[in-house]
Each structure stands twice: as structure tokens, then as C-alpha cells.
Amino acid sequence: MVEDNERDYGRNTKKNVLLKIVILGDGGVGKSCLMSRFISNHFDDHNFHTIGVEFMNKTTEVNGIQYTLQIWDTAGQERFKSLRTPFYRGTDICILAYAIDDRSSFHNIKMWLNEFLHYAGVKNGIEKFPFIVVGNKSDVSSKDREVSYEQLKQWCEENKIATYIETSAKTDSNVVEAFSMAVQRWADLEQKAEKELRMLHHPDTVTLHGSSTVSSIRATCCSRFSNV
Numbered sequence: 001m002v003e004d005n006e007r008d009y010g011r012n013t014k015k016n017v018l019l020k021i022v023i024l025g026d027g028g029v030g031k032s033c034l035m036s037r038f039i040s041n042h043f044d045d046h047n048f049h050t051i052g053v054e055f056m057n058k059t060t061e062v063n064g065i066q067y068t069l070q071i072w073d074t075a076g077q078e079r080f081k082s083l084r085t086p087f088y089r090g091t092d093i094c095i096l097a098y099a100i101d102d103r104s105s106f107h108n109i110k111m112w113l114n115e116f117l118h119y120a121g122v123k124n125g126i127e128k129f130p131f132i133v134v135g136n137k138s139d140v141s142s143k144d145r146e147v148s149y150e151q152l153k154q155w156c157e158e159n160k161i162a163t164y165i166e167t168s169a170k171t172d173s174n175v176v177e178a179f180s181m182a183v184q185r186w187a188d189l190e191q192k193a194e195k196e197l198r199m200l201h202h203p204d205t206v207t208l209h210g211s212s213t214v215s216s217i218r219a220t221c222c223s224r225f226s227n228v
């Protein structure tokens with residue numbers, strides 16, 4: 001995560017959490033359009049390919065916590081690989097995008113996942129990193145659809161990715177929801193990691209049968225204080 005002096009996750013909801021998000025996927029699936037729909041609620045029917053990377057910031061609130069999202073739109077074309085991969089390090093959330101009317105972009109999600117894992121240096125396992133798979137262009141007619149929602153769901157289950165959604169940058173369907181889901185997933189995993197860390201440093205606080213971690217910690221604190 002990008003360091004932020006104001007950060008105080010989980011305690012003071014008025015403070016700001018800064019998160020770096022990268023959007024990966026084949027050229028033409030709509031990564032730039034997803035970013036501009038989310039940032040400025042704008043859709044441009046252009047056909048320019050991104051070269052290298054571009055990033056933009058947006059402040060948003062999820063579950064009462066304020067986040068500044070630094071969103072990195074990357075070039076999906078193979079020839080730009082060396083320009084985009086150096087920017088993967090330090091990423092907090094990875095959006096893997098495909099277009100629902102383009103089967104090959106869906107099959108390539110695995111390649112994008114592996115490229116990200118390699119260059120971002122993610123070592124803790126896929127299930128511990130906040131990935132979200134986004135099937136864009138959900139506005140296309142059913143005769144043009146080449147990937148079903150069921151296939152998306154199944155692929156994510158097989159690949160241990162808990163968060164997925166279909167969007168349309170064109171009609172503004174589920175775009176804000178996709179980013180909110182991604183942030184929520186990050187927050188859930190962060191909370192889980194903090195809990196694990198607490199357990200590691202205070203192993204004596206979690207072994208009381210039938211009591212929650214919080215009450216176990218409280219119980220330990222009280223007995224320590226009462227000994228003073």
C-alpha cells in the first residue's frame with residue numbers, strides 16, 4: 001500500500017486510506033473506458049490504445065471509510081509489456097478485465113494473473129491478494145455474448161478469486177460497484193491479516209474456548225492490569 005501519514009484503518013473513519021489499483025487485460029476490453037467512467041463519469045467511443053501506463057486519482061467512500069484510489073490503466077497490447085510491468089510493484093488491488101463478447105480476452109485472464117503475480121512479487125497466495133475479475137461490455141446483445149456469467153463464476157472459483165462482476169463502461173452499469181467491491185475485498189483481507197498478526201504477537205489471547213478474539217484480548221488485558 002502507498003504510505004499515508006493520515007492512515008488509521010479501522011479506528012477513525014474520517015482519515016484517508018490511499019490504495020494503488022492496477023487494471024490489466026487484453027487490448028480493447030475497455031480498461032481506459034472503465035477508468036474514465038469511474039473517475040469522471042464519461043464514456044468515449046474512441047479506439048486509441050494506451051501506451052505504457054496512465055494513472056488518475058479519485059476519492060471515494062466505502063463502508064464509512066474514505067479512500068483515495070490511485071488507478072493505473074495499463075496497455076493491454078503485448079508489445080507494451082516492458083512498459084507496463086515495472087508499475088505492478090506496490091499494488092494494493094488488481095482488476096483483471098475481459099470483454100464478454102471476446103472469448104479470447106477471457107481465456108487470457110490467466111496469463112494476466114500470472115504476469116501480475118510474477119512482476120508484483122505476490123508470494124502469499126492468490127486468495128490473500130485482492131483480485132477482482134471484471135467482465136466488461138455487458139451491454140452487448142445476447143447474440144454477441146461469448147462468455148456467460150456462469151463461466152466467470154466457475155473460473156473465479158477454480159482460481160480462488162472471491163470477487164467478480166460484469167460491468168458496462170458504456171451504459172454505466174456496475175462500474176462504481178466493481179471498484180467498491182474491490183476496495184471492500186481489500187479491507188476484508190487487511191482486517192484478516194491484522195487479526196492473524198495480532199494472534200502471532202499475542203498467542204496467549206486467543207485460546208479461550210468459545211470466546212471471541214476481542215473478548216479474549218480484553219480478558220488478558222484486565223488480568224494483566226489487575227496484577228499491577
Ligand SMILES: Nc1nc2c(ncn2[C@@H]2O[C@H](COP(=O)(O)OP(=O)(O)OP(=O)(O)O)[C@@H](O)[C@H]2O)c(=O)[nH]1
Nearest residue numbers: 027028029030031032033045050076137168169170
Ligand atoms: N459496447 C461497449 N464498448 C465498450 C465498453 N467499454 C469500452 N468499449 C469500447 O471498446 C473499445 C476499447 O476500449 P478501451 O477502453 O480503449 O480499451 P483498453 O482495454 O483500454 O485497450 P488498450 O488501451 O489497448 O489496452 C473502445 O472502442 C470503447 O468504446 C463497454 O462497456 N461496452
